[in-house]
Amino acid sequence: DFRRLSWLWAYCYDQKDFVKLESICSSVDFKMYYGDLDPRLGGDKIVPVQDYVAEMSSQTALGDSHLKTQHFLGSVMFEQEDEDTVVGNWQVQGLHQRTLADGTVALWNAYNYVKHYYRRDAEGIWKLDGLKPSRPLFMDGRPQDVIGHF
Numbered sequence: 001d002f003r004r005l006s007w008l009w010a011y012c013y014d015q016k017d018f019v020k021l022e023s024i025c026s027s028v029d030f031k032m033y034y035g036d037l038d039p040r041l042g043g044d045k046i047v048p049v050q051d052y053v054a055e056m057s058s059q060t061a062l063g064d065s066h067l068k069t070q071h072f073l074g075s076v077m078f079e080q081e082d083e084d085t086v087v088g089n090w091q092v093q094g095l096h097q098r099t100l101a102d103g104t105v106a107l108w109n110a111y112n113y114v115k116h117y118y119r120r121d122a123e124g125i126w127k128l129d130g131l132k133p134s135r136p137l138f139m140d141g142r143p144q145d146v147i148g149h150f
Contacts, residue, residue, distance in 0.1 A: 031130020
């Protein structure tokens with residue numbers, strides 16, 4: 001279930017399927033721990049899942065049709081925190097490409113780790129409960145060249 005949830009997370013980001021993204025997430029507050037990745041992303045916060053999906057699907061994030069992405073998930077190590085919570089520590093490579101108004105292409109590729117938090121809901125179904133990307137190990141390009149207002 002955990003691998004499936006994380007695969008679907010990447011798929012939803014890359015295919016811009018934000019309805020499905022919301023369906024795989026916990027219905028309680030969602031952990032968005034972005035402080036290590038880039039403080040400009042608002043730092044660490046816990047929000048209603050609808051706010052997380054709205055933020056990810058916005059035109060200044062993944063919702064922009066001029067932004068193409070692919071999030072590769074590599075090896076993973078799972079840690080059971082208690083009977084209803086698990087953390088997956090994933091290797092991740094996030095590829096981001098934007099076609100600018102003049103036709104040029106800007107790239108930002110980040111190579112790092114991401115923690116996925118999983119929680120079992122009241123019906124016993126595992127859901128994605130949050131994420132925490134690490135500071136990139138290294139990058140090609142800059143995030144501000146592909147993500148934001150254009």
